[in-house]
Amino acid sequence: MTDTSTPSPADLAPVEVRIQSDDFDVAAEIEQLRRANPNIGAVVTFTGLCRDEGGRLAALELEHYPGMAEAEITRIARRACERWPLDGLTAIHRHGRIEPGGNIVLVVAASRHRRAAFEAAEFLMDYLKTRAPFWKKEHLKDGTSGNWVDARDSDTRDADRWKA
């Protein structure tokens, strides 16, 4: 985006951030953004799921830093709203035990324009991966409590793409 004007806070899209152990409902979250604004032309969602890792994995355990997790994702989401012309931005991150196929994270970005919705959703996910205080531990089907998942360099590179 080459938008040089900085929107005033009142113009910024509403940001909704939730950290919860409960599952979320993608359709309900999309619906909430749509209802709020009849001029939305594009809605992009990202859902991050727990993979079964070739059948090895029994569950992931997601630890988080209460308070900071919500604050940090809100900071990232607000930055996205300053950078793209959005009509709404929602981020939900689960914690606790999540089994293969289960939902981990949801981002919903709504905008008049599809490029803005795509870019904002991808930006939010990239930064969330490297800055939101969550950690994943693997529990394996053979009964062993596996390792803490290692951070990936590719995630850091993905986030670095957005530095102007």
Next chain:
Amino acid sequence: MTDTSTPSPADLAPVEVRIQSDDFDVAAEIEQLRRANPNIGAVVTFTGLCRDEGGRLAALELEHYPGMAEAEITRIARRACERWPLDGLTAIHRHGRIEPGGNIVLVVAASRHRRAAFEAAEFLMDYLKTRAPFWKKEHLKDGTSGNWVDARDSDTRDADRWKA
């Protein structure tokens, strides 16, 4: 993507393309891709909606070229599957009369990796915009049958980004 290997057709993700006047259900389409593969880590959806154009618009009428619409979107979707490591790719485009707030188009891309899912969904939308044989006519609230919507140069530029 810098993947130089060309996957054999049998390895390619299942592609589902539907052209219909009926509405679609985002959650049901996501669910169908998830059920088919327990190793999906990322699902990206794009929903294109009919905007109200500041309250002027009564409805859009979407004309399409039956047969070619399905064939062309399938060609674009197959190209996306050759270019990114996807686990499933769904595209649904509606035709007929669609009122403000209504769904027009849905793309769902599933992959092990979030970058692949984001890029494939955006690629499919960009090409669909400039190559799928659909045309929009505006019906205005003041009773006039408005103009055929003009193609936008920015859409052509968006599609050109993907030329390697």
Next chain:
Amino acid sequence: MQLRYFAWVRERIGQDSETVDLPGSITTVADLLDWLAARDEGYASAFADREIIRVALDQEHAEHDAPLAGVREAAFFPPMTGG
């Protein structure tokens, strides 16, 4: 050959399809457009801005210099605005 028209091309011509027997001199899409545009005011108006007209031959996008040999269905329409 089966011809099909969409959106404002269809409206200006006044029909959505027709079957034509092409003279042997018509070998490319551009020839066909010239031939159609000479028919009457509706066709002339539909194809006035030749540059902008998109073409599909047997339901695949084609350029104006594409040959018509073996083609069963040709379609003419404005730039697409789906999605």
Next chain:
Amino acid sequence: MQLRYFAWVRERIGQDSETVDLPGSITTVADLLDWLAARDEGYASAFADREIIRVALDQEHAEHDAPLAGVREAAFFPPMTGG
């Protein structure tokens, strides 16, 4: 100052939080890490690879050279793996 530990930092130290009175000589995050690592084997092991340790001061990311003046809560953890 309230200290909080997460993931394998928490496991190696054996507790998720504690309150400490810092000597006046401890003015930066790096000072605090040195001071903690000298406590016992658990802390030493948690902070052995100092480079990799991430820090938050009052719930905002901070660098190892950040000053501790006025800070109420410091947290130490491995690189994040959410999303």
